[in-house]
Amino acid sequence: MTRAFAAVLVISWILLGLPETTALDVWAHDVLPRPDWLRAAAFAVSLVLGPTVGWAFAAVLSVLAWRRRDPRLWKALALHALCCATIFTRFLFDRVRPVEYHLPSYPSGHTVAVASVCFTLVVLLRRGVLWAVLAVLVAGFARVVLEMHWVTDVLGAALGVTGVGLLAATALGLVTSGRELVPHLVRPRRHP
Numbered sequence: 040m041t042r043a044f045a046a047v048l049v050i051s052w053i054l055l056g057l058p059e060t061t062a063l064d065v066w067a068h069d070v071l072p073r074p075d076w077l078r079a080a081a082f083a084v085s086l087v088l089g090p091t092v093g094w095a096f097a098a099v100l101s102v103l104a105w106r107r108r109d110p111r112l113w114k115a116l117a118l119h120a121l122c123c124a125t126i127f128t129r130f131l132f133d134r135v136r137p138v139e140y141h142l143p144s145y146p147s148g149h150t151v152a153v154a155s156v157c158f159t160l161v162v163l164l165r166r167g168v169l170w171a172v173l174a175v176l177v178a179g180f181a182r183v184v185l186e187m188h189w190v191t192d193v194l195g196a197a198l199g200v201t202g203v204g205l206l207a208a209t210a211l212g213l214v215t216s217g218r219e220l221v222p223h224l225v226r227p228r229r230h231p
Contacts, residue, residue, distance in 0.1 A: 041209055041217040048202030052125075055195045056132040056145045064189035068137055073184055081181035085149060088178035093123055093152030096159070114211045115163050121207040122155035125199040137186045146196035147188045153178040154200035161220055162204070162213050168221050 097119055104112035126148050134145040142148075157171030179193030208214045 041205055041214070044217060045202045045205035045209075048198050048205070052146070052195050052199035052202055055191050055198065056128070056134065059134060060189055061191055064191050067183065067190040068186070071183065073186075077184055081184035084177060084181035085185060085187075088153045088174065088181070089149040090152045092156055093119075096156045097123075100159075111163075111213070114213055115159050118162060118204065118207050118211060118213060119155050119159040122158055122200045122204045123151060125196070125203050126151045128199070134189075134192070137189060140187065144188055145192045146199055147179060147182050147192040148196075149182050150175060150179045150188075150193045150196035151200055154197050155204070158200055158204040162208050165220065 097116065100112060100116045100119065103109070104116055125146060129143040129145055129148070132145040133143045136142075136144040154171075154175045157167075157174050161167055161171050175197055179188075179197070182188040182193060183190055205214075205217055214220060
């Protein structure tokens with residue numbers, strides 16, 4: 040069931056990236072107010088919640104895995120790397136940003152980095168899903184406020200990281216079911 044859900048997420052990620060923009064993108068871009076204080080806050084959030092946090096997390100995880108000689112931490116590092124690798128699909132989608140910029144827009148790199156760190160931490164710690172979702176939402180919202188990404192760039196990043204992450208986590212043996220990651224959000228199965 041987890042692999043099927045992950046496959047649906049990956050397919051959704053791919054389909055969401057195919058159109059250049061959607062009606063949701065245009066609507067959100069036109070309707071979202073962007074006062075100076077919100078832009079300043081979004082800029083500060085983007086400095087903290089972005090690729091730097093992904094690289095720093097990978098460095099800390101590498102040191103911990105090496106010092107502790109823990110295979111689970113090495114697998115978590117591989118999981119993080121696979122989740123982060125979804126960013127390279129931006130050259131396949133080649134979507135134009137709302138503002139002129141030298142890199143394609145889909146998926147959002149900042150959101151991929153934050154979602155990768157959050158997903159890996161949730162897999163390792165088996166808790167913190169709501170905090171992880173909040174961090175991804177804040178990072179993504181900041182990128183939309185700064186007009187660096189369309190709404191679907193952010194949504195696609197979250198879908199891609201979660202789908203690839205679930206597939207990779209099960210393949211690496213870090214989880215056997217997605218239920219392990221959100222036990223308090225899932226009703227227990229009824230046994231016949």
